[in-house]
Amino acid sequence: MNTSSPAFLKWIVIAALGILLTPGIIRLADRSDVLLGEEAYYHVRMAQEIAAGNIPEYDEMSYGGRPYLFNPYHLMLALLLPLGMPVAAFFLPLVLGMITLLCISRIGRLLGMERSMVYGAMLLLIISPVFISTFSTVNPASAFIAIVALAFLLFLGRGKLQFMFALLLFSVAVFFGLLEGLLIIMLILGYYLWKNDRRCFVVMLLIAAIAAIYDISSAVTLGIPQLPPKEASAGIISELGQAGGVSLFLLLLAGIGIIITWREKSRLWPIYVAIILLLATPHINRASSAYLLFFLVIFAAKAYNTIVHMRWEAPVVRKATITMIAIGLVFAAGLYLANAQQHIQKEVKQVLVQAQGLPGDTILSHGRYGFIIEEVARKKTVLDSNWAYAPNLRQRLDDVNQTLMSRNLVQVKKNLAKYDVDYILITPQMRQGLVWNREKQGLLFLLRNNETFKKVYQADGVELWEVIP
Amino acid sequence: MRLKGELAVCLLIFLGIAAARIFMAFQAEGFSDDHAYAVLRQVEHISETGRLIGYDELSYGGRERVTAPLFPYLLAAFNLFLPLELVAKIVPNLLAAALSIIMFYLAKQISGSLKIMALSAIVVGSIPIFVAKTVNAVSVYTLVLPLIFFMIYCLLRMEQRRFIGYFMIAAFALALTSPAGFVVVLGLIFYLILVRLEKLDLTRQETELILFIVVLMAATEFIIYRKALALHSYAVIWQNVPFALLAEYFPGINLLQAIYQIGIIPFLGGVYIIHRRLASKKGKFAYLMMSFALAVGMLLWFSLIQLEAGLLLLGSILAALCIEFFSAFMRYLERTKVDAYKDWVLAGLGIIVIITSGMPALAFAGEELEQAPSRGEIAALEFLGTQPQGVVLATVREGNRIASIARKKNVIDDDFLLVRDSRDRIQDTRFVFTTFSETGALELLQKYDVKYIYISPRAKERYGIMKLAYLNEECFEKIYDAEVQIYRVRCTLE
Numbered sequence: 001m002n003t004s005s006p007a008f009l010k011w012i013v014i015a016a017l018g019i020l021l022t023p024g025i026i027r028l029a030d031r032s033d034v035l036l037g038e039e040a041y042y043h044v045r046m047a048q049e050i051a052a053g054n055i056p057e058y059d060e061m062s063y064g065g066r067p068y069l070f071n072p073y074h075l076m077l078a079l080l081l082p083l084g085m086p087v088a089a090f091f092l093p094l095v096l097g098m099i100t101l102l103c104i105s106r107i108g109r110l111l112g113m114e115r116s117m118v119y120g121a122m123l124l125l126i127i128s129p130v131f132i133s134t135f136s137t138v139n140p141a142s143a144f145i146a147i148v149a150l151a152f153l154l155f156l157g158r159g160k161l162q163f164m165f166a167l168l169l170f171s172v173a174v175f176f177g178l179l180e181g182l183l184i185i186m187l188i189l190g191y192y193l194w195k196n197d198r199r200c201f202v203v204m205l206l207i208a209a210i211a212a213i214y215d216i217s218s219a220v221t222l223g224i225p226q227l228p229p230k231e232a233s234a235g236i237i238s239e240l241g242q243a244g245g246v247s248l249f250l251l252l253l254a255g256i257g258i259i260i261t262w263r264e265k266s267r268l269w270p271i272y273v274a275i276i277l278l279l280a281t282p283h284i285n286r287a288s289s290a291y292l293l294f295f296l297v298i299f300a301a302k303a304y305n306t307i308v309h310m311r312w313e314a315p316v317v318r319k320a321t322i323t324m325i326a327i328g329l330v331f332a333a334g335l336y337l338a339n340a341q342q343h344i345q346k347e348v349k350q351v352l353v354q355a356q357g358l359p360g361d362t363i364l365s366h367g368r369y370g371f372i373i374e375e376v377a378r379k380k381t382v383l384d385s386n387w388a389y390a391p392n393l394r395q396r397l398d399d400v401n402q403t404l405m406s407r408n409l410v411q412v413k414k415n416l417a418k419y420d421v422d423y424i425l426i427t428p429q430m431r432q433g434l435v436w437n438r439e440k441q442g443l444l445f446l447l448r449n450n451e452t453f454k455k456v457y458q459a460d461g462v463e464l465w466e467v468i469p
Numbered sequence: 470m471r472l473k474g475e476l477a478v479c480l481l482i483f484l485g486i487a488a489a490r491i492f493m494a495f496q497a498e499g500f501s502d503d504h505a506y507a508v509l510r511q512v513e514h515i516s517e518t519g520r521l522i523g524y525d526e527l528s529y530g531g532r533e534r535v536t537a538p539l540f541p542y543l544l545a546a547f548n549l550f551l552p553l554e555l556v557a558k559i560v561p562n563l564l565a566a567a568l569s570i571i572m573f574y575l576a577k578q579i580s581g582s583l584k585i586m587a588l589s590a591i592v593v594g595s596i597p598i599f600v601a602k603t604v605n606a607v608s609v610y611t612l613v614l615p616l617i618f619f620m621i622y623c624l625l626r627m628e629q630r631r632f633i634g635y636f637m638i639a640a641f642a643l644a645l646t647s648p649a650g651f652v653v654v655l656g657l658i659f660y661l662i663l664v665r666l667e668k669l670d671l672t673r674q675e676t677e678l679i680l681f682i683v684v685l686m687a688a689t690e691f692i693i694y695r696k697a698l699a700l701h702s703y704a705v706i707w708q709n710v711p712f713a714l715l716a717e718y719f720p721g722i723n724l725l726q727a728i729y730q731i732g733i734i735p736f737l738g739g740v741y742i743i744h745r746r747l748a749s750k751k752g753k754f755a756y757l758m759m760s761f762a763l764a765v766g767m768l769l770w771f772s773l774i775q776l777e778a779g780l781l782l783l784g785s786i787l788a789a790l791c792i793e794f795f796s797a798f799m800r801y802l803e804r805t806k807v808d809a810y811k812d813w814v815l816a817g818l819g820i821i822v823i824i825t826s827g828m829p830a831l832a833f834a835g836e837e838l839e840q841a842p843s844r845g846e847i848a849a850l851e852f853l854g855t856q857p858q859g860v861v862l863a864t865v866r867e868g869n870r871i872a873s874i875a876r877k878k879n880v881i882d883d884d885f886l887l888v889r890d891s892r893d894r895i896q897d898t899r900f901v902f903t904t905f906s907e908t909g910a911l912e913l914l915q916k917y918d919v920k921y922i923y924i925s926p927r928a929k930e931r932y933g934i935m936k937l938a939y940l941n942e943e944c945f946e947k948i949y950d951a952e953v954q955i956y957r958v959r960c961t962l963e
Contacts, residue, residue, distance in 0.1 A: 235702065252687055256680075307680070313673040314633050321681045328688040335695060433700075437890040440916070 004116040009105055012119060013098070016126040020097050022337050023136040024090055034346050035089050037137030038368050039286070041375035042386060044085055044138060047077035061374035063383055063390050064362060064419060067222055072175050073140035089138045096146040097135025101125070103149035110156045111194075114305070121301035124250060125293065127329050129336035133244025134290040141287030144176040145294065148184060152191075155203065163199065170203055174210045177388075179277070179285045181211035186274040193267040218389075226394055228283055228387040236282045236289040238332055245289045247332035249325060250300050257299025260306055271295055286385070347460040348427055352376040354457045355464055360422025363464075364403065366430050373425065382419045404435050405442040412446055416467050424453070428461035478587050479573045486594035487566035493834055494558045494605045497841035499874075502606035503866045504883055506873035508544070509557055509607065511536055515545035516553075527872035528879060529894070530860050530917060533887045535697050539645035540609045561611040565603050568785070569594040571618045575789060578625050579754055580796040584815050589792045591819065595826040596784040598730035601833035602777050605841060609647050610781050616643045617653055618785065621757060627674050640682050644689035652764055652774070652782060654686050660760035667751055697886045706773055709885040711892040713899075714865070719772040730833070731784035732826035734818075738794030739787030745797070755793055762786045842870060845952030846925055850874040852949050856957075859920025862901060864928045871923065880917045902932040907939035911962050921948075922956040 023036055035041060046068070049056050059068045080088035101122055108118030125131045134142050151169035154162045174181045185204050192200035219225075238245035261268060278292040285291075304325070312318035348369065355363065355377040362380040363373045370384020383396050390396070396419075403415040415421075424443070430436065436444055447453045447465060457464040500506065507528075514522045521541065525534045547556045569590040576582075576589040593599075603611045616639050623636035643650040657679045664671045691698065694705060701709045710718045728736045743762070746755040765782045768774040774782075798818070802811040842850070853861065853875035860878045861871045868882025881894040888894075897913045901922070904910050914922075922937070922945070929935060936954070937945070944960035 248687060248691055252684070311673075312677055314630075314677055317633060317637065317674075317677045317681045320637060321677070321684050324681070324684040324688045328684070328691060331688070331692060433889050437893070438916070 004114070004119070006115070008115075008119050009122075012105075012122050012126065013101065016098065016101055016122075017094075019126050019132055019333070019337075020094050020136050023132065026337070030346070033086065034349050034372075035086075035138060037133070037139060039371055039385060040089060040138035041371035042384065043071075043074060043077055043140065044089065045371075045375040046071070046074040047081055047088075048085075050074055050078035051081040061378070061380050062370070062386060063396065064380045066391050067389060069218065069222075069388060070175065071140050072172050073143045076143055077138065093135045093137060093139070093142045096142040097131070099146045100135070100142075100149045103146075103153045107149070107153050107156060110153070116309075117301050117305045120304050120308075121297050124253070124297050124300050124304065124329065127333040128247055128250055128293055128297075129238040129244050129332055130246050130289045130293045132333060132336055134287075134293075139287070140176055141290040144173055144180055144287070145290065147173045148187070152187070155199070167203065167206060170207055171210055174207055175214065177285065178211060178215045179281060179288075180291075181207055181215075182277065183274055183291055186270040186277075190268065190270040190274075193270065222389045225387075225389045226392075228393060229397065236279065236292060238336060244336060246293055246296060247329060249328035249332060250293070250296055252328075253300035253303040253325065254296040255299075255303075256307075257301070257303035261299065261302055271298065284387075345427065345429075345460070345462065347462040348372060348425070349376055350459050351425070351457045351462045351464050355379065355423065355425075358423070358456070358466075360466075362420050363423045363425050364400065364416070364419065364421040365425035365427075366404075366435055367400070368434070369425055369427065379423070382421065403443065407442060407445050409446055409449060409452065412443065413452060417469070421467050423456070424465040424467065426463045426465065431461070475577070475583060475586070478583060479570055479590070482573065482587060482590045482594065483566050483570050486569050486591075487563050490562035490566060490600070490604050491559055493600075493831075493838065494562055497605050497838040498844055499842040499847055499870070500557065500605055500607060501837045501840040502602075502608065503869045505557065505605075505607035506869035507882065507884055508541060508609075509553060510869070510873050511541040512544045512548055512553060512556070515541055516548045525872075527877065528868065528882055528884065529888055530878045530880065533696065534884065535694055535886055537609070537645060537647050537693055539642055540612050540647070543612065544607075557607050558605070561603060561607050564611040564615060565599070566594065568599075568615045568618060571615055571622055572789065572792075575618065575622050575625070576792040576795075578622065579792045580799075582796070582799065584812070585792060585795040585799065588795055588815065588819055588822070589788070592732070592735055592791055592822055592826065593785060593788040595822065595830050596732050596735060596781075596788055597826060597830040597833045598777065598780045598784055600830035601730075601837045602781060604834050605838055610649070610778065613643065613647050613649050614781065614785050616646065617650075617761075617782075618789065620653060621761075621789070624675065624678070624757065625754060627672070627678075633674065633678070636678060637681065640685055641689075644686050645693075648690050648694070649774075649778060649782075650686050651690070652761070652768065654683050655764035655768070656757075656761035657682060658760075659763045660757055663756050663760055663763075667756070669751055669753065669756065694886075700887060700889070705886070709888065709891060711885065711895045713892065713895050715772075718775055720776050722769060722776065727780060727783075729829060730780050731787060732822075732829070734822050734825055735784060735788040735791050738791035739789075742790045742793045742797070752793070755790065758786050758790045762790075842874075843952060847874065849923070849925075849949055849951060849953035849955060853877055853921065853923065853955055856921065856948070860918050861921045861923050862898065862914065862917070862919045863923040863925070864902075864931050865895060865898065866931075867923065867925060867927060877921070880919060899932065902928060902934060902937065905938045907941070907944065908962065910937075910939055911944065911958075911960055914958050915961055920958055922958065924954045924956070926952065 027034070027036060035044065042062075045061075046056065055070070056068045059066055077088060077092060080092055104122060104125070105118055108121065109115070134145070147169050151166045151173065154166035154169065157163070170184060173184060184207050188200045188203050191197065236245050237251065238247050265272070275292065275295050278288045278295065282288040307325070308322060349372065352373060353376060362382065363377060364382045365373060367383050367385050370381040373379055373381050374384065382400055383390070387393060399415050399418065403412050406412050431444070436442060452468055454466045454468060455463055456466045511521055514520070521536050521538055522534050525532055528534065544556050544560055547560050551559070572593040573586045573590040576586040580586070599614070602608060620636055620639045620643070623632040623639065626632040627636070640650075640653075643653065661671070661676070661679055697705050697709070707715065707719065739762070742755055743759055746752060746759065762783060765774070765779050765786065769776065769779040769783070795818075799811060799815070802808055802814060807814060850870060851874065853871070854877070858877065860880060861875065862880045863871050865881050865883055868879035871877050871879045872882065881891070881898055885891045897916070901910045901913050924937065940956070944958065945956040946959055947954060948957050949955035
């Protein structure tokens with residue numbers, strides 16, 4: 001198969017479709033109606049509120065109540081909700097992924113890159129765990145990436161109308177967050193240094209202005225957000241515990257690519273800045289690894305292209321090296337797909353559905369179950385994984401940690417009362433390392449106290465305990 | 470004729486070193502390193518089922534295991550026609566002695582002198598730490614070191630195409646043997662940098678092979694250790710060793726002790742050549758070795774490699790550099806009046822090597838052999854094996870022998886990968902051995918479902934105790950009392 005032939009694009013698109021559909025198909029085969037990705041429930045809940053006609057100002061469920069921060073993604077999802085929530089959740093990421101890929105293919109050609117390098121980059125993208133994760137689950141990063149890709153493609157076009165549309169899309173993208181705004185500026189700056197296109201200043205000024213107005217007004221009304229602790233993130237590398245992170249091999253290739261292109265550093269420095277920014281912020285922005293992928297893939301594709309096309313003295317070493325790289329990349333993707341069923345168990349949803357009708361309105365659990373509790377059980381949570389502008393974030397993290405890990409009943413009761421906790425959700429994942437490492441550790445030991453705790457539901461290791469005041 | 474003579478000398482040295490090592494190994498009934506028993510269990514399992522132990526029911530009372538496959542499979546292949554005991558005593562020593570063969574031919578490549586070839590082979594075969602730590606320990610380094618030096622040999626002979634193939638095979642074998650292969654990756658990267666800095670010629674083939682090995686090691690180790698990487702993240706570098714044991718596993722370097730363990734001649738010779746090459750003359754082999762030394766030195770400095778493993782590698786690298794030292798020394802002698810007596814001088818140097826490396830090697834190996842379980846300990850473990858199944862509490866350095874000889878579950882052993890609560894277990898084990906509180910001890914014994922407490926002289930020494938302070942007949946029944954005491958736990962807390 002000729003990888004530089006235009007027909008090869010068709011195969012990439014088919015492969016991408018197959019790969020992005022796989023997690024959903026695995027989920028269906030498991031007869032599970034649980035959405036992929038823990039944060040999906042948050043976005044669906046907000047989209048439902050918007051679809052019902054009221055753009056919320058205050059989210060009563062999250063952290064026992066907090067201000068709602070608008071995200072354009074919720075609007076997009078709300079528009080698709082009439083198709084049904086499972087359909088929207090299944091197709092929206094897929095469509096965004098395909099838009100992104102096709103835009104990248106066109107952008108590469110417009111920038112004068114060799115076809116084989118563009119297709120190589122696309123191949124590297126579609127077998128990357130973070131790409132699969134981003135475009136098979138409901139999350140705003142998928143929309144941001146697709147919007148920026150489309151905006152950039154329009155920007156590269158020469159027509160005024162295209163430019164206006166590009167400006168519009170870039171402006172929308174700024175509402176995804178401060179980091180997102182900075183990344184667009186770095187991207188456009190990189191393009192300016194490359195092509196000397198003065199229109200870049202218009203885009204950068206516009207983005208800077210909107211971002212300044214939006215983020216400063218948010219900071220004035222909501223205060224400066226507390227940063228979550230670094231431990232809140234599993235990092236960015238998929239092989240080092242971040243399910244759906246950047247593959248180690250892609251990083252390795254990108255490193256080689258950076259060395260190869262080092263002579264161009266005066267023009268590529270904004271991309272380096274973006275990469276450093278993203279490497280430093282996985283605990284602040286959940287989508288860091290998704291964004292990072294798109295910057296790294298530029299260098300990785302360059303490295304792969306160089307390795308494949310360079311003159312090798314020993315052909316056998318060439319074959320073995322390329323095979324090993326391919327094995328490493330495909331294995332990372334395979335491992336992610338094989339672990340796709342390790343998202344939230346369907347039994348968690350079953351128990352939370354039961355909890356809907358119970359009196360009392362706050363459930364305590366590990367932060368990763370916060371969104372599903374809020375959406376399915378329609379109960380408040382003490383914390384979830386949405387750190388941005390979360391009230392008393394550090395204090396809550398400490399309190400929840402103390403509550404789950406302590407064997408001191410008095411202290412635990414005090415903490416539970418502080419947050420008006422009515423129920424505690426415990427899952428097998430929490431027992432197997434997410435929170436505890438052994439039986440009767442911390443709160444698990446205290447649950448034997450039937451004057452304080454009473455088990456109300458149980459399904460396949462998922463337990464809901466009532467707190468008796 | 471010369472080739473036959475070379476071969477005879479090489480074989481003689483190999484057989485001599487192998488025979489000496491095997492003789493020493495048989496001086497102890499068991500194995501010096503508790504980890505040897507974990508390897509033996511893997512070999513037994515392979516012999517029985519053809520597969521490595523994936524879920525180990527005895528270790529930590531039941532846990533997943535991850536092991537690089539080549540070394541246990543190699544031993545299992547010998548186990549097809551030899552009893553396991555013999556395989557474990559003989560095969561690693563044959564592999565270790567094979568390092569002398571490789572060094573012999575490496576010296577041929579560098580100097581071409583048969584005397585230097587022989588002397589170099591003897592030097593590497595008598596590195597004190599290499600002898601001591603691998604003679605009776607079923608150590609994976611007996612395969613790692615020959616593979617690394619074979620790869621270096623292949624790099625030097627790369628102009629012949631077949632050596633590229635041999636290099637690739639050896640690299641693949643190394644990747645399947647131990648993560649210590651990353652030393653080669655790091656060493657070759659340093660080599661790349663040094664060569665660039667010194668403006669030496671780097672062939673295209675060398676660059677290609679460096680790229681190949683970087684990719685190969687990353688892919689293989691990621692596949693083998695994927696679960697451990699996902700669970701422990703960066704802590705995998707330190708093998709998830711609990712903080713309380715880090716100082717024991719990754720102690721700081723004492724230079725004098727390091728010189729003693731490496732051998733004075735390899736150390737001085739190696740350091741002299743590094744100085745000489747950095748100061749004036751450039752040479753590919755020396756730069757390659759210096760890069761490896763730099764890689765190991767850096768790993769040791771940042772405590773990224775266990776001290777013993779680091780010194781094993783460093784000792785072998787310095788011994789390899791000694792080839793150049795001996796060549797330089799011979800050339801120097803040729804320019805002096807003692808030229809006529811240079812064979813005698815070289816023989817004298819050989820005697821110095823034997824005194825400064827061979828003797829410490831024997832002494833050091835003797836100390837290591839004492840670490841093997843005594844006859845009394847083995848008797849106790851065999852007695853424990855006759856008791857009903859139950860979890861046994863012993864020190865972290867005895868867990869594998871509990872599982873291997875007594876066939877009982879342990880609370881802890883020295884393989885911390887894929888164990889989530891190793892830190893707690895280390896602390897709890899120490900607590901049970903040192904506390905005065907019977908209730909506290911019983912609570913922890915109950916937590917791990919411990920049925921037997923195994924108190925060996927090693928445990929008494931480790932925790933500074935004569936006996937457990939809270940023992941009473943009602944709750945702790947003494948079921949074995951000799952060199953080792955074994956207690957059965959009879960009470961539970963309500």
